[in-house]
Amino acid sequence: MLEDMAEYSCGQNLARLFLVIFNLIFVIVGLALIVVGGLLKAGAEFLDVLGSFVHEIPGLGNIAIAIIVFGVVIFLIGIFGTCGSCCSVRCMLILYAVLVMIITLAEVVIVALLFSGTLDKTVTKGFSNLTKKYKMPADIKNIDAGDIVSRLIDAVFISLKCCDYENIVGASSTKIPPSCCKGLSRKVLESGDLTAIQACYTGPSDANSYINKRCGVALIDMMRDNQAYVIGIGVALLVIELLCIAFSLWICSQINKKNRVSSI
Incomplete structure (x- = not known):
């Protein structure tokens, strides 16, 4: 130089x-x-x-x-x-x-x-389509055994405390991905005490899961709650x-x- x-x-x-x-x-x-x-x-x-x-x-x-x-x-x-x-x-x-x-x-x-205002629908639809690729674990003990797309979706469910289960093959209002359950963590999985998670897995409700909270809405809400930071960082970038x-x-x-x- x-x-x-x-x-x-x-x-x-x-x-x-x-x-x-x-x-x-x-x-x-x-x-x-x-x-x-x-x-x-x-x-x-x-x-x-x-x-x-x-x-x-x-x-x-x-x-x-x-x-x-x-x-x-x-x-x-x-x-x-x-x-x-x-x-x-x-x-x-x-x-x-x-x-x-x-x-x-x-x-x-x-x-x-x-x-x-169109990002809400775009994000919600995009993530909803992505969840079609999610593979339900055989049981809650095998949550780590799936492909990377499923694990990334699990990470979104856990971090945003949400659950888009409608397009997931094998999931329904009576059986949801374990990552949609409240209180799920690696510590709980390693402890072997999965009673609460099992109850949520096969009998989800507002009390034990995020079954009625959509991830697209959760993400947009998070961005709008931190709008000043988003704008500041965005302008600088x-x-x-x-x-x-x-x-x-x-x-x-x-x-x-x-x-x-x-x-x-």
Whole structure:
């Protein structure tokens, strides 16, 4: 980077420095997510270090895969931005700009839907369709044995304290996924005392489950309860992302000029 600083203006060098620093943070965050996901997948020793919180989440091993995948995506975006700006690699900068544009457009669409009031139906319908892929466990002792989609849905049910069971094959108003039951945690599963969960599993009610609370509504309510934070974080991210796109394209234009001059 130092060798070709003279080929850029002061502003462009500052833009390159901004991209390098910002995307190094992305690289570090991505690596951290990959490591944490790997450790969560690997074994009990790390879970003991983290304490009781993670023990509340059934199916944690499969959820760890999603953390690893997300970490890899963040890491790759950071690598494209860092190497592209530091080493003046045009193709990396273009790919980086395109990826950030896609993320930015997705965020803008989500915010627009949230304020237009149509996000409620979109989220509710989308999650309802996703639950069609849920596979009911053979019994409550086998809640950890399913596929990753089912375990991620379980995690949503538990974290949002909701239950979209209507499209789940094998579920009904008299038999719901164990993750819809109040009081379910890894500690309870490991204790072997599943009397209360069994009663909920085959006889759900408002008292022992979240059977009448829809996840789409729960998510929208949570977002609206924290609307000020959502707007603040969203605006900050939007500004940073727009700067990243503008700076990367600006540097690309300078690389093009440099290549044209060198080819003469």
